[in-house]
Amino acid sequence: MYYQFRYCLVLLILALFSRESVNGQAQKALPSPKNIIIMIGDGVGYNHIVATDYYLGMGPQVHEKFPVRLAMAHYPAKAGEYDSAKPESNFLATGYNPAIAWKDTAYLKRDFTESAAAATALATGVKTYNNSIGMSVEHDTLVNLVQWAKAMGKSAGVVTTVGFSHATPAGFVAHNATRTNYAQIAAEMLFDSRCDVIMGCGDPMYDNDGKRLTGKWSKTKYVVDSVFWLKFLAGSGKMVSYDVKGEKKTVKDVDGDRIPDPWTIVRGLGDFQALQKGKTPKRVLGVPEIYETLQQSRTERNNESDNSLPYTTPFVSTVPTLREMVNGALNVLDNNPKGFFVMIEGGATDWASHSNQKGRLIEEMVDFYDAINQVVAWVEKNSNWNETLLIVTGDHETGLLWGEHPFVPLTDQGKGNLPVMNYYSGNHTNSLIPFYAKGSGSELYRNYADEYDSIRGPFIQNTEIAQLIHLLWIK
Ligand SMILES: [Zn+2]
Numbered sequence: 001m002y003y004q005f006r007y008c009l010v011l012l013i014l015a016l017f018s019r020e021s022v023n024g025q026a027q028k029a030l031p032s033p034k035n036i037i038i039m040i041g042d043g044v045g046y047n048h049i050v051a052t053d054y055y056l057g058m059g060p061q062v063h064e065k066f067p068v069r070l071a072m073a074h075y076p077a078k079a080g081e082y083d084s085a086k087p088e089s090n091f092l093a094t095g096y097n098p099a100i101a102w103k104d105t106a107y108l109k110r111d112f113t114e115s116a117a118a119a120t121a122l123a124t125g126v127k128t129y130n131n132s133i134g135m136s137v138e139h140d141t142l143v144n145l146v147q148w149a150k151a152m153g154k155s156a157g158v159v160t161t162v163g164f165s166h167a168t169p170a171g172f173v174a175h176n177a178t179r180t181n182y183a184q185i186a187a188e189m190l191f192d193s194r195c196d197v198i199m200g201c202g203d204p205m206y207d208n209d210g211k212r213l214t215g216k217w218s219k220t221k222y223v224v225d226s227v228f229w230l231k232f233l234a235g236s237g238k239m240v241s242y243d244v245k246g247e248k249k250t251v252k253d254v255d256g257d258r259i260p261d262p263w264t265i266v267r268g269l270g271d272f273q274a275l276q277k278g279k280t281p282k283r284v285l286g287v288p289e290i291y292e293t294l295q296q297s298r299t300e301r302n303n304e305s306d307n308s309l310p311y312t313t314p315f316v317s318t319v320p321t322l323r324e325m326v327n328g329a330l331n332v333l334d335n336n337p338k339g340f341f342v343m344i345e346g347g348a349t350d351w352a353s354h355s356n357q358k359g360r361l362i363e364e365m366v367d368f369y370d371a372i373n374q375v376v377a378w379v380e381k382n383s384n385w386n387e388t389l390l391i392v393t394g395d396h397e398t399g400l401l402w403g404e405h406p407f408v409p410l411t412d413q414g415k416g417n418l419p420v421m422n423y424y425s426g427n428h429t430n431s432l433i434p435f436y437a438k439g440s441g442s443e444l445y446r447n448y449a450d451e452y453d454s455i456r457g458p459f460i461q462n463t464e465i466a467q468l469i470h471l472l473w474i475k
Helices: 002-017 046-056 087-091 115-124 145-151 167-173 182-192 226-234 269-274 322-333 348-354 358-382 442-448 463-472
Strands: 035-041 068-073 155-163 197-201 241-244 247-250 264-266 284-286 340-346 388-394 433-439 451-453 457-461
Touching (some): 035 145, 035 358, 046 358, 068 442, 115 145, 115 167, 115 463, 145 167, 145 340, 145 463, 155 167, 155 348, 167 197, 167 340, 182 241, 182 247, 197 322, 226 241, 284 322, 322 358, 340 358, 348 358, 358 388, 388 442, 388 463, 433 442, 442 463, 457 463
Parallel strands (some): 035 340, 035 388, 068 457, 197 284, 264 284
Antiparallel strands (some): 068 433, 241 247, 388 433, 451 457
């Protein structure tokens, strides 16, 4: 029923904003954003933001003052994996019931989405089963926003603080029945996608402290495999065809001239920093010299515990920040006069919450905030809010983060201190998460917020982000 209702809403919006009325009179046109930037804090719910704001002691941050502020539901189509033996069971819907959600933490802890299904919903506008990368419950291949953008002649990219072939970036670029098929997903991202920019970790030649490994490498699946990775690095900026696990693969053309465009690989901190200014290569794969995350997975030192303050263990100094990666990515993407789409993920906010690491959550949130500030500054300097749409949201909540008890607010302990806060889960939850939007078309999201939560207010579904973008990007 909700779906029928939404279709009516869409028709209503179309009728109100249709570019040309029947009698030819000019009417208010739907905006068509030149640039769309979606920033995802993985596992970031309301209290992850409250905790960070209390620690920083600077009041609400820039995204919290965006004109459109709604809540968002993110449950998957079905919580289990796709079951080919029982196709009918793949359609069992989960859901979010506000009346139960605020009474029963057990309810919030079941049937939650994981990041692949959430990213697929955000990127394609279709809810799916957990662990799906760009595939529907019927096992159809879904079209993602990167593909939409490329079909419109725009540039497109994904940037993350975790592995580039990990669930969230993969959900915006690739198609695979299962997120754990990393080697296949990495190969699809590098050879079958028309992405202009892909940035994220996963370099098997390094450990989680950024130390170059001389003996055995870390797991190589995030970059296909070791044989491929060495050849790929050697061919940076020039080679277009590679042997990928015995199959000859050629990179795609990104700018429509039918000539395959090789990847230029950016790895060192200095190279990431240099990418922020001046002329850029046409196509960039940015993989910092570290294994799983930029900072969150580094070895704990100085007696750091889960309750320690942020920065107890000094940062790895040889990798860029998310802000620096984003700056470089935007410098590549903005070369296209038709505009671009980019998904930017603070990925390790989720990892810190899975591990219930309070200090490291704050570190990752501050890194994400810095990137948001950078994007806002970029829009205001190089573009404007009439042509760019910026969305800041999450993909699900991780850790059931609350104060002294579940559903009790966090207590502010002042700037530079951890607030009184506790994790009540080591996994994802179904709790509603915040959605902030500003710029071209953002106000239209209010029309989609047709469900209501007594505490969080009107909320949208995660699928509606891409559904509105599809509408705005109809040519
Ligand atoms: Zn996630």
